[in-house]
Amino acid sequence: MRNIKLVLAYDGTGYAGWQRQSGQPSIQQTLEEAIVRLTQGPVLLHGAGRTDAGVHAEGMVANFQTEASIPLLGLVKGLNSMLPEAIRVLSAEKVANDFHARYNATGKVYTYTFMATEIMPPCLRLYAAQVRDPFACDAVRLCLPMLVGTHDFSSFEAVGSRDLSRAGCRGAVRTIFAASLAEQEEAMPVCRLIISGDGFLRHMVRNIVGTLFAVGRGRLTPLDFQEIVAARDRSLAGPTAPAKGLTLKRVLY
Template identity: 40%
Template sequence: MKRIMLVVAYDGTKYCGWQMQPNGITIEEVLNRTLTELLQEQIMVTGASRTDSGVHALGNVAVFDSETRIPGEKLSYALNQRLPKDIVIRESKEVEADFHPRRCVSQKTYCYRILNSKFPIPTERLYSSFIYYPLDEKRMEEAAAYLIGEHDFKSFCSAGSQVIDTTRTIYDISVERTGEVITIRLTGNGFLYNMVRIIAGTLIKTGLGAIPPVKVKEILEKKDRSHAGPKAPAEGLTLEKIEYCNKIY
């Protein structure tokens, strides 16, 4: 028995997120089915990040155990011939038997893209959130700075989450505009359910002038979801990379 790691990229538009569920097709389901057919044994993958419906990824990480004789680094080629075009295995390799994508210490980087223009752009509609009111990215950047460090992010976690400990650390957060696209990029040791989308929604309110940047500090201290901004749409969010022990996948 050996453990294989996959680095998975996908367009999440038509999927009901990563995790298996009864009401729609998911990334995990497609991987399980494709691997089971390829290897002729029952395969169940374990993913690092259970991205939501409509959320994309460039570098999610998954592992599975198998008796296959196919070298780990060759599995990506075999899988990509069988997977739909909106799911791609960017790398595959054998890893230590105790490697677990969620339990091992890691850093995750997400980006949230906003199309801030007078009219929508059709080619951007699946990969960014459209806002036609002018956004002040400098105000957003000022507000984002209050989130850096270790904090209790309970205000930025969707109600109903089963997580007991809501303390997380954000190592870096940036807000940059390139033309009509504003990109919010966050790197942290972990993120709560909908945390990045709620942060994005709160920063958008700041950029619109609805709340002052310093208000974000108060929202953190309240530890109450009702004080933060709305959850931004899923299509703007992409899991960019995951780093384990100074290795980026």
């Protein structure tokens, strides 16, 4: 029995999210079906976490146990030949039997992509959120250091967020390693927030981004943002930013 670690990329546009759901195609289910077809055995795929409907990934990690003797490169090529082009297996690796994609993860890196524009470029519409112009990136940058470090992120927690079996013991306390905002100037400025931490509550990145949008548009000041972080009260923060701007870049082990 081998324990296989997969690194995955996907376009979340057409899917109900990572997790298997009844009635809607999920990334997990689509992958499991391809693995079953290739390995000719039952499979349970453990993802490093859930991504919501419409959220993308460039470095999701998942693992599964298999009796099949297919070489690792054959596994990558075989799965990619069966999967829709919206889902790609980037690599497959044999790992220790006790490796678990979720329990062993020590952190995650997300990006959130958005554009301050009146008119969204069609070819970015599924991969970036739109914010109204003018947008003060400098004010947003002032907020980012307030996120770094170990905090109770209740203000940015979605209802029903906690995974009680594992994360319940630490409540809404998470450690953010780094947060930065890059502007990529081409014809139009595409802004990318990069945020890494030891874990994220459900909707936490999108709720942080929604609140940062309010700062960028002048509806909240960086001081308001600091107070919202400290308040541990979800009702004070901004709305949840759209899923399509969010990408899981990497899972840390």
